[in-house]
Amino acid sequence: QQNSVEIDSSCGGMGTCGTCRVFVIEGLNYLPQRNEIEAEMAVDRGFDVTERLSCQSYPERNLTIQKPK
């Protein structure tokens, strides 16, 4: 959102809805590991390693992402 990328959000960034889910195409190494909130959802919903909650992810550099279709 800070970079004018429109990301859906039903829970307002609380990490509970999953609507902000994106796939990281390039730059996964610039993202810290999942926090506890994201890790729990990733296990519950079977996220791929490249599948991240944008509301819980703060990259250190630019990323290339793809929103789910």
Ligand code: FES
């Ligand atoms: Fe709901 Fe990210 S906005 S989980």
